[in-house]
Amino acid sequence: MRSKINRIKAKGFISILDAIFGLMALLLFSTIIFSYFQNLPSLYDIFIYKQGYDVLTVLEYTNFSNPTLVFQQSSNNICMRLEIYNGVAGTLLSTYYKSGCDPSNINEKIAWRTFIDGNQFKTAKLAIWRK
Amino acid sequence: MSYKFKTRKGQSYSIEMIFFVTISLIVIYSLFSIFTTLMKLNANEDKYYIKTWSSSDILVRTRGFSPDWEEDGNLVVLGIANGRNVIDPLKLHSLSNLTDAEISSLMHLDIYNVSIEVLINGNIYFQKGNAITNGTINQIERICVFANGTPCMLRIRYSLG
16 A cells, blocks of 8 residues: 555656656747747847948948048947958958947948949948947 | 546546646746737837838938929928938928928828938038927937038937927
8 A cells, every 4th residue: 555655656756747847848949939039130230231231332422432531420339340352352452440449349240342443343341330 | 446546547647737738828828928028019119210210211312202302392202312322412401491390291200309410520510300309319320421422421310299
């Protein structure tokens, strides 16, 4: 009789363990699903790219003649780094930084624009991020 | 005797399973509700930012409609550019003739007070509108350029009246 009670108790214990494992699995999968949704492109990502393309459009209009002056007109909470390459990402010709900003950032977004400077084909790479 | 005992065990497992499934459903529903509530809160906050950004796109990238509204006075869509991000000074100054309510309405931001500013080197070159300064003001800043190559910044501010 005592061994029968022990068997029942043991089965109860195993059932509770099952329930705990089940709950843990549920929480784990829920966390994975929700974190996936949260990792979808944010509004911040979308608008930072739009800001970048705006800057490239103005730079292109001014023929990339004075990037520093263009950077000064941009929003205070935006930082940028412009790299000019020969051809398509060939030799790095020059780099420009917005004053008051770090040279790079882990969250920087990249936008590219090709243009003609005189008789040379060049590529501009703009790294942009929020301060 | 032993048969009855087994039947009771099976019953207790079924009850346990139903209990567990119910708890699981409650937990899933709660987590989903919290998540959707947070998403809705974000979406409401973002709604007018997106709307204002879209209006600023039309403003800074198009001539508006009619394309020569500053001359013919037929203004349906507000645009002050004559190229992508290239500000047309004539259209900009014609903006001064519009009322603040007209500007809000044309930008589809009727419930907000809207102001439009153009800055050159941080100095205000043009200003029109009535975004108040003692409440919460949201703003969007877009880089722009004049036809002569002078870079500028278009700032749109909006606030609840």
